[in-house]
Amino acid sequence: MRALLLLLLALGGVTAVLGSATAAAQGTVASFFAAHRGGALLWPENSLLAFRNALALGADYLELDVHLSRDGEVVVIHDPTLDRTTTGRGPVREHTLAELQGLRLRDRDGTVTEEPVPTLEQAVALAAAGKRQMLLEIKVDDRRRRYPDIEEKVLAILDRQRFTPFAVVMAFEAETWRRVRELRPDARAGALYSARQLPAAAVDGELRALRAAGVAFVGLNQATVNAEVATKARLAGLTLGVWTVNERDAIERFLGQGVSVVITDRPDLAKELLGR
Numbered sequence: 001m002r003a004l005l006l007l008l009l010a011l012g013g014v015t016a017v018l019g020s021a022t023a024a025a026q027g028t029v030a031s032f033f034a035a036h037r038g039g040a041l042l043w044p045e046n047s048l049l050a051f052r053n054a055l056a057l058g059a060d061y062l063e064l065d066v067h068l069s070r071d072g073e074v075v076v077i078h079d080p081t082l083d084r085t086t087t088g089r090g091p092v093r094e095h096t097l098a099e100l101q102g103l104r105l106r107d108r109d110g111t112v113t114e115e116p117v118p119t120l121e122q123a124v125a126l127a128a129a130g131k132r133q134m135l136l137e138i139k140v141d142d143r144r145r146r147y148p149d150i151e152e153k154v155l156a157i158l159d160r161q162r163f164t165p166f167a168v169v170m171a172f173e174a175e176t177w178r179r180v181r182e183l184r185p186d187a188r189a190g191a192l193y194s195a196r197q198l199p200a201a202a203v204d205g206e207l208r209a210l211r212a213a214g215v216a217f218v219g220l221n222q223a224t225v226n227a228e229v230a231t232k233a234r235l236a237g238l239t240l241g242v243w244t245v246n247e248r249d250a251i252e253r254f255l256g257q258g259v260s261v262v263i264t265d266r267p268d269l270a271k272e273l274l275g276r
Contacts, residue, residue, distance in 0.1 A: 031255050033270035034061035034135050034263040036244050037078060041265035044105045045085060046076045047115040051123055055130035058276060059267045061168075062127050063135040066120050066154065068147040073097040074120040074154055080142035087112055091142040120154065124161045134167040135219070135241065135263070137192065138176050151179045155187065168217045168239075172197070181214050190217035190241075195224050203229055207236040219243055219263070222250060227257040234258065248273065 035057070038050025051062050065078040070093060082088035088095065088103040097119070105115040120136075127134050138154060140146050151169070158164040169180045170190025177189045191210055198206055203224065210218055218233060219241040233240035241261035242254050251273050254262050264270045 031259060031274065032060035032261050033267055033274065034063040034241065034261050035059040035267040036063045036263050036265045038062060038064065039265060039267045040108065041246060042268065044107050044113050044115050046078055046118065047105050047113070048118050048122060048126065049113075049115050051118075051126050054267050055126065055132055057267055058271055059132060061133045061135050061261060061263075062123065063137070063263055064120075064123055065137045065139050066150070067092040067139050067141065068150050068153070069097045069100055070094055071096045072149075072153065074150065074157060075100055076118040076120055076123050078139070080139060086117060093141050093147070120157050121161070124157060124163050124167075127166070128161050128163050132166075134163070135190065135217075135261075136167050136169050138169065138171045138173075140173060146173060146176060151176065151183055155180070155184055158187075170217060170219060177215065178213070185214065188216040189214065190219060191215050192219040193221065193224070195221040198224055200224065200229075204232055207232055207238060211236045211238055217241060222254070225254065225257070225259060230254075230258045230260075233260075 035054035037045035038047060039054050043050035043053055046064055054062055064076050066074050066076055067080060069075055075092065077085065077092060079085060081091050082103065085106055086103045100117045103117055105113050105117065107113055136154065138150055154169060158167050164187055168188045168190040170192055171177050172192045177191050180187055180189045198220065207218065217239045222242050222245050225242045230240055239260045241263050242259045243263040245251050245254060245262050245264050246266050248269060251262055251264065251270055255273060262270055
């Protein structure tokens, strides 16, 4: 059964690649959408509920964020602290996995839900069962420090679930994605940039440098992306993701510009605009 699942997942990845190749040959670009934090405007962000619903909706990618617990477990949560999205308080790094899983997630209006803080293992298992891909962002802690050995731990989980080929492991910190490249040159590493980090004048050179460094995916703030940038990323051999795009006209614009992956809190809207 496991072998059959992996075969189906692999075929899904091949289909996406072939679809992109066919579109390129026809002068168009195949676009996909990622449920940002599982779909943060629809469900409690980075929750198993959100991930299940995004998969049922047909999201091509689950996008999520990870930190380390005090006892070194990889957990799925965006902020380095618990205060905004959970019933807990303080830095994630100061709590054990058991303590974190005893908390409950809050919806975006502050309502307490029944959802626990997920582990990365749980999220990857869902994505694998749903035969979808993942954009996995490694975060830094509340002191802006990288977690010791987090890259090794993330890759070990992906390997254990046989999901490494279907995940992009990405970060804003170059040290993190470079460590991923060093540990596993066969894994897909992704570099993220805010509009402040990457001015428009520097985009062309940075895209070429990323490709030379073996990066497979680049995620740019929507303020940085236009049709020219999308073309440059494609010519550099990079998959371009634009974040976080929640308005109908903006999603339509980026799809029309040939952006590869639209990362959105409204995966339902992206699905509609893609005509699925």
